[in-house]
Amino acid sequence: MIPFRIRLERRLERHWWQTAATPLLSILAALAAGAIFLLIEGFNPLTVYRELFEASFTSRYGITDSLTIAVPLILTGLAAAVAFRMNLFNIGAEGQLYLGAIFGSWAGLAIAADLPTILGVAAVLIAGAVGGALWAAPAAVFKAYFGTSEIITTLMLTFIALFLMRYLIFGSKSYWRDPEVTNFPQGKKIPPTARFELWSDTRLHWGLVAAIGIALLVWAIIRFTSLGFDMNVVGSSQNAARYAGIPVRRTVIVALLMSGALGGLAGATEVAGRAYALDPNGLELGLGFTGIVVAALARYNPFAIILVATFLGGLRNAGVALQGLPGERVPVEVSLMLQGVILLFAIGGEIFSHYRLSMTRLNTVAAA
Amino acid sequence: MSTAVQAGPGAHPGQPAAIAAVSVTKRFPGVLANDAVDFCVWRGEVHTILGENGAGKSTLAAMLCGLYRPDEGHIERNGKVVRLRSPREGLANGIGMVHQHFRLVDRFTVAENVVLGDPNQQRLLKPREIDKRVAEIGDRFGLPIDPRALISNLTVGQRQRVEIVKMLYRGADVLLLDEPTAVLTPPEVEALFTTVRSMTAEGKAIVFISHKLGEVMAVSDRVTVMRAGAVTGEVATTDTSQRHLAELMVGRPVEIGTRRGTSTDNTVALRATGLTVLDGDQTVVDDVSITIRKGEILGIAGVAGNGQRPLARALAGVFKPAHGTVEVGGVDVTGKGPTAARRAGLAFVPEDRLGTGLVPDLSLTDNMLLTRPRGFFVDRRTARAEIAAAIADYEIKTPGTESHARVLSGGNSQKVLIARELAGLGEAGGPQVIIVSSPTRGLDIGAAEFVRSRLHDARERGAAVLIISEDLDEVRSLADRVAVLYRGRIALEGATDQLPLESIGLAMAGVDESASAGLEGAT
Numbered sequence: 077m078i079p080f081r082i083r084l085e086r087r088l089e090r091h092w093w094q095t096a097a098t099p100l101l102s103i104l105a106a107l108a109a110g111a112i113f114l115l116i117e118g119f120n121p122l123t124v125y126r127e128l129f130e131a132s133f134t135s136r137y138g139i140t141d142s143l144t145i146a147v148p149l150i151l152t153g154l155a156a157a158v159a160f161r162m163n164l165f166n167i168g169a170e171g172q173l174y175l176g177a178i179f180g181s182w183a184g185l186a187i188a189a190d191l192p193t194i195l196g197v198a199a200v201l202i203a204g205a206v207g208g209a210l211w212a213a214p215a216a217v218f219k220a221y222f223g224t225s226e227i228i229t230t231l232m233l234t235f236i237a238l239f240l241m242r243y244l245i246f247g248s249k250s251y252w253r254d255p256e257v258t259n260f261p262q263g264k265k266i267p268p269t270a271r272f273e274l275w276s277d278t279r280l281h282w283g284l285v286a287a288i289g290i291a292l293l294v295w296a297i298i299r300f301t302s303l304g305f306d307m308n309v310v311g312s313s314q315n316a317a318r319y320a321g322i323p324v325r326r327t328v329i330v331a332l333l334m335s336g337a338l339g340g341l342a343g344a345t346e347v348a349g350r351a352y353a354l355d356p357n358g359l360e361l362g363l364g365f366t367g368i369v370v371a372a373l374a375r376y377n378p379f380a381i382i383l384v385a386t387f388l389g390g391l392r393n394a395g396v397a398l399q400g401l402p403g404e405r406v407p408v409e410v411s412l413m414l415q416g417v418i419l420l421f422a423i424g425g426e427i428f429s430h431y432r433l434s435m436t437r438l439n440t441v442a443a444a
Numbered sequence: 445m446s447t448a449v450q451a452g453p454g455a456h457p458g459q460p461a462a463i464a465a466v467s468v469t470k471r472f473p474g475v476l477a478n479d480a481v482d483f484c485v486w487r488g489e490v491h492t493i494l495g496e497n498g499a500g501k502s503t504l505a506a507m508l509c510g511l512y513r514p515d516e517g518h519i520e521r522n523g524k525v526v527r528l529r530s531p532r533e534g535l536a537n538g539i540g541m542v543h544q545h546f547r548l549v550d551r552f553t554v555a556e557n558v559v560l561g562d563p564n565q566q567r568l569l570k571p572r573e574i575d576k577r578v579a580e581i582g583d584r585f586g587l588p589i590d591p592r593a594l595i596s597n598l599t600v601g602q603r604q605r606v607e608i609v610k611m612l613y614r615g616a617d618v619l620l621l622d623e624p625t626a627v628l629t630p631p632e633v634e635a636l637f638t639t640v641r642s643m644t645a646e647g648k649a650i651v652f653i654s655h656k657l658g659e660v661m662a663v664s665d666r667v668t669v670m671r672a673g674a675v676t677g678e679v680a681t682t683d684t685s686q687r688h689l690a691e692l693m694v695g696r697p698v699e700i701g702t703r704r705g706t707s708t709d710n711t712v713a714l715r716a717t718g719l720t721v722l723d724g725d726q727t728v729v730d731d732v733s734i735t736i737r738k739g740e741i742l743g744i745a746g747v748a749g750n751g752q753r754p755l756a757r758a759l760a761g762v763f764k765p766a767h768g769t770v771e772v773g774g775v776d777v778t779g780k781g782p783t784a785a786r787r788a789g790l791a792f793v794p795e796d797r798l799g800t801g802l803v804p805d806l807s808l809t810d811n812m813l814l815t816r817p818r819g820f821f822v823d824r825r826t827a828r829a830e831i832a833a834a835i836a837d838y839e840i841k842t843p844g845t846e847s848h849a850r851v852l853s854g855g856n857s858q859k860v861l862i863a864r865e866l867a868g869l870g871e872a873g874g875p876q877v878i879i880v881s882s883p884t885r886g887l888d889i890g891a892a893e894f895v896r897s898r899l900h901d902a903r904e905r906g907a908a909v910l911i912i913s914e915d916l917d918e919v920r921s922l923a924d925r926v927a928v929l930y931r932g933r934i935a936l937e938g939a940t941d942q943l944p945l946e947s948i949g950l951a952m953a954g955v956d957e958s959a960s961a962g963l964e965g966a967t
Contacts, residue, residue: 300821300822301820301821301822302818302819302820302821302822304822305810305813305818305822308803308806308810309803309806309814312803312804312805312806313799313800313803313804313805315796315799315800316799316800316801316802316803316814318762318782319760319762319782319792319794319800319801320782320814320815321761321781321782321783321784321786321815
């Protein structure tokens with residue numbers, strides 16, 4: 077017989093530090109697990125990790141580049157968080173981002189030219205949000221009325237969005253395609269009045285402020301409004317929502333549309349702040365999928381999302397920098413792999429913030 | 445060799461106890477579930493373990509049948525120390541437990557379930573012999589059962605018989621029955637008691653676990669009362685009374701009795717006419733009409749699953765009825781949703797507190813907001829003041845107003861729910877009609893008493909109260925009028941004091957005696 081029994085016990089109260097400890101420990105555990113792969117590949121993990129940190133967070137350009145990548149990640153992180161905290165698994169922020177880019181670049185090309193910059197950028201963002209919300213709408217309606225799994229529908233819609241975007245640029249002479257460029261098809265550049273201003277001589281743009289503002293807005297909606305309250309109730313108990321007369325279907329649809337709009341905003345800020353055109357090559361970075369990692373690590377907290385997006389932005393940024401290491405050419409995939417391992421540990425670690433391990437010694441009855 | 449077991453009033457000198465727990469202690473993290481408990485049953489007697497939820501009676505039973513092992517102390521069987529490592533070893537020693545939740549395979553027959561997992565069963569099944577033995581045991585102990593019947597076609601009472609037969613088939617001499625009457629109708633309870641008596645007549649020892657005082661007095665020879673993990677008394681039923689047992693259970697004098705309403709106001713507060721509710725294509729509530737006047741309590745009795753849940757939900761606006769109307773205070777709220785019903789003055793305390801009435805993962809403050817009208821922004825300040833007042837007024841045990849509802853005990857969550865639903869009682873815009881499902885299920889006596897007094901209080905202040913409960917004693921002690929629900933229809937209705945218990949019992953079991961007994965005029 078085993079003298080000990082290990083079991084999980086539910087934690088009744090959670091302290092804030094326990095909430096914070098899980099993601100931090102899962103990052104550490106992921107780095108440790110990643111070190112094994114690096115060792116197998118013949119790299120010194122400590123060197124790689126140090127380089128990684130230095131590349132992203134120590135130099136002026138390193139930091140600003142990390143933050144530039146953080147902008148769309150904040151928004152896709154919010155997109156995932158808004159839905160996931162209600163147990164609505166919108167994993168299609170990627171596709172909603174593409175639609176946001178399509179709608180946003182259309183607004184930039186069609187209406188922003190004659191507007192002052194602030195309105196031009198606003199037009200791009202609003203159009204992007206509308207595009208993302210529209211792309212989430214079928215999934216939302218099918219989920220609310222027929223219970224169709226939103227995991228499947230949002231994922232499928234992502235593929236449609238991907239090929240739609242490629243078709244608009246590579247496959248057709250669409251409104252978005254630049255007719256002047258003949259060698260390799262490209263998107264038409266949006267006018268300067270539709271672009272975020274850059275910060276000093278870096279690539280960082282004012283979209284960061286917009287993204288942080290939107291994070292605050294999302295937090296305020298969830299915390300202070302009746303809509304946010306309804307979302308909380310529907311997310312944790314649909315029975316209670318029905319009992320209280322909260323319109324469950326409407327709340328599910330609104331939440332998924334909001335999630336889609338945030339994904340669309342991510343695409344619009346990429347267009348207005350970095351790509352300046354509907355540019356499939358520059359947009360197909362998996363930013364929407366990474367948003368899921370951001371949301372999970374941030375435990376769906378909008379403020380934590382800003383921090384986590386910056387961290388993962390740095391990791392991504394460093395991936396490129398790592399390739400340029402003198403002597404040791406670490407493949408860019410290392411940073412992507414680390415990102416995946418972090419998600420795995422974050423989800424696996426979740427259980428420890430709700431439960432604690434206890435070991436009890438099994439008694440051995442003394443013979444009478 | 446063994447510690448002498450304290451002989452009870454029914455002791456049989458010179459004969460060791462069929463089963464005894466000697467000074468057993470069992471700890472769970474943060475809880476002392478059993479603290480040096482002594483307990484013994486003789487052959488041929490019924491010994492009840494009586495106690496409130498959490499008093500430790502299930503833990504003691506679990507140690508007697510081998511599910512748990514004591515941290516300290518030991519179990520004796522016929523005077524010899526036994527170390528039971530599993531229920532299977534318990535059964536090998538002739539100790540069998542009938543759980544509150546049956547462990548039967550729905551798609552198997554009675555006979556198949558009886559031999560399923562029986563270690564003594566030969567590899568080759570001889571169905572005819574098994575059928576014969578099952579039928580024999582049934583005859584012997586008054587447990588009529590068809591060995592070939594599928595479990596899924598049996599009633600709850602019949603399933604319980606299968607569980608008992610299963611234990612007897614495997615040679616159990618000591619039977620532990622965990623809250624066996626909770627799921628039974630009164631006639632089924634009587635039949636069970638007859639079986640219990642025929643088992644003791646054959647020298648079997650019965651451990652009966654219950655918190656229902658009336659049944660305990662009726663069926664047992666001796667009673668061991670537990671409170672907070674310790675034994676507070678061991679008495680022979682001939683030397684005690686319900687009141688005394690209740691005192692031992694709660695630790696202070698309790699009030700047992702009934703109070704009837706004195707209202708003379710004839711205004712109808714709740715009127716449902718011809719209410720029919722469908723679940724898929726099944727009629728779960730069938731043409732039910734109810735009226736409740738101000739200052740009156742109507743109790744709905746019935747065995748679980750006879751339409752109580754859908755009826756309560758249809759009245760509260762959560763379900764849309766297929767036919768019929770619901771009027772609250774003269775306002776037609778049929779099919780207009782819970783918010784409209786609430787605006788008309790209806791309050792609803794569902795049987796499922798955590799998960800329907802309260803949201804487990806929201807704070808108590810937010811749970812107060814759940815059924816309140818809300819603007820664009822939520823007003824937490826008012827809600828927080830309200831829950832803080834309720835915590836003081838209702839003596840709710842909670843770390844604070846921002847604790848999640850999940851951490852509260854059953855009694856405390858029911859208090860939060862009642863506080864929310866009864867808020868504003870007697871004021872303009874406050875609740876006029878209160879629907880309460882299973883108001884005290886799972887509560888300890890103190891909390892149950894408190895909830896009942898609040899419901900009485902609501903009646904005194906002019907509210908119409910509808911109590912839906914599977915606990916017939918509760919319905920009869922609280923309600924001025926009783927209606928029995930059977931298969932979605934009202935099978936019997938009348939003033940509580942004019943309906944004999946037998947008639948209610950028969951109506952619950954679906955026996956129609958209204959024609960012969962002429963009870964219809966009792967309303």
